[in-house]
Amino acid sequence: MSGVRVVAGLLDAQTTRFERIDPLLPPAALPPEGDVLTAALPDGDRVAAVLSHSSFEPGTATTLWSALELYELHPLLGAAAGDGMDALLREWRHVLDHLAPGSDSACLLTWPSRDAEAARPLLAHGFTPLTSIAVRTVRAGTPKARAPQAGVTVRLATPADLEAVLALELAELAYSALVGAAVLRPDAEAVKRVALAGHFEQGDLIWLAERDGVVTGVAHCRLLDVTATGLTGTLVRPGRWGYVNCVSVAEGARGGGVGRELMAVAHHELHARGATGTFLYVNPPNPLASVFWARQGYRPLWTSWELRPAGAMR
Structure with missing residues (x-):
């Protein structure tokens, strides 16, 4: 099976899983360019990810919320959950052993907040949930009038x-x-x-x-x-x-x-x-x-x- 078909299959399965986890999630997106990681699961299935690397110049706005050197993993777990995430993190650990990142560096992985099964291996490998994208939705239409708070x-x-x-x-x-x-x-x-x-x-x-x-x-x-x-x-x-x-x-x-x-x-x-x-x-x-x-x-x-x-x- 070609690599394109494998990626397409993982994306479709991941989108289906995202829909089940949280109806507000958009469809799973194709990862950006980078180094491809793959890992085998005990049942013979495989998962994949793309590892990207970014360096930010001092004095830029990005450095106020990021390390200067950023390694970001974009997983394609398909229908897999915690086992797939754990397998990819183990592969990532092997890659980092050869890169020797500096002190002003970080690993980053963004994943649906409601996927508790994927959270466990992230915690086990030392990751901390430092940032969340939070949403608030309303029905379309003209907002109701509101009374201002006294004194403000x-x-x-x-x-x-x-x-x-x-x-x-x-x-x-x-x-x-x-x-x-x-x-x-x-x-x-x-x-x-x-x-x-x-x-x-x-x-x-x-x-x-x-x-x-x-x-x-x-x-x-x-x-x-x-x-x-x-x-x-x-x-x-x-x-x-x-x-x-x-x-x-x-x-x-x-x-x-x-x-x-x-x-x-x-x-x-x-x-x-x-x-x-x-x-x-x-x-x-x-x-x-x-x-x-x-x-x-x-x-x-x-x-x-x-x-x-x-x-x-x-």
């Missing part, structure tokens, strides 16, 4: 608010670096400043919360028209989505409803602009965000399992 004013930010937005996003980065995949690098402020200026230029929807004229929180969002052939289409189903890039509340204002009011406005406005769902990246170990986003109606769709440094895989 929410407005769209302008480029003149860049410094206030920057301070709040840096605070979120610092906290996420304690409990997630983010990395607080020495040049973080300069990198964030340039990135934010670009976000303002491209028209991102950035809402600021104020109490008595003092900025206390930010919700940085954008609208995305997702197609089946685009990169985001491998993560969520096609349609108009609201992407929640960053939400941050000043430390002294937390617990007072600022975040709830920010997201009430953001959700209302995003859906009024045609979004039928929203998604974001959240850190499961984050004791604040993991609770907050569940209360906002979000639930995990994909989980990114990481191991740093890459050579630490068991």
Whole structure:
């Protein structure tokens, strides 16, 4: 049987399994280019994966949430579950033995959050669920009117608010670096400043919360028209989505409803602009965000399992 037919068969079987695990998952996507790994299972079936390698230059935005050297595995398990994942991870471990990754490196594997059978071997090999893509869906239609929370004013930010937005996003980065995949690098402020200026230029929807004229929180969002052939289409189903890039509340204002009011406005406005769902990246170990986003109606769709440094895989 040709390699193309093997891959097609694994993709079809994996899509069927994804549909059974979680109806919100898109069809299984063809992996990117890279080195092909295969592994045999006890019953004679085989599973496969593509291993990609990326290096990121210091001073780029990606380095604020990734190691400088990233090894990413894209499994094709077909109908296999935990045994297939374990077999691929063992093969990956052999490959890493010959690569000698540096200290600022990571292994990454993103897999459906509801596939508990695949989670066990990932934990056994030393991976940690550092990031999840969480989704919130609503019925299409005109959103209902809502009453604002007393004492909190929410407005769209302008480029003149860049410094206030920057301070709040840096605070979120610092906290996420304690409990997630983010990395607080020495040049973080300069990198964030340039990135934010670009976000303002491209028209991102950035809402600021104020109490008595003092900025206390930010919700940085954008609208995305997702197609089946685009990169985001491998993560969520096609349609108009609201992407929640960053939400941050000043430390002294937390617990007072600022975040709830920010997201009430953001959700209302995003859906009024045609979004039928929203998604974001959240850190499961984050004791604040993991609770907050569940209360906002979000639930995990994909989980990114990481191991740093890459050579630490068991």
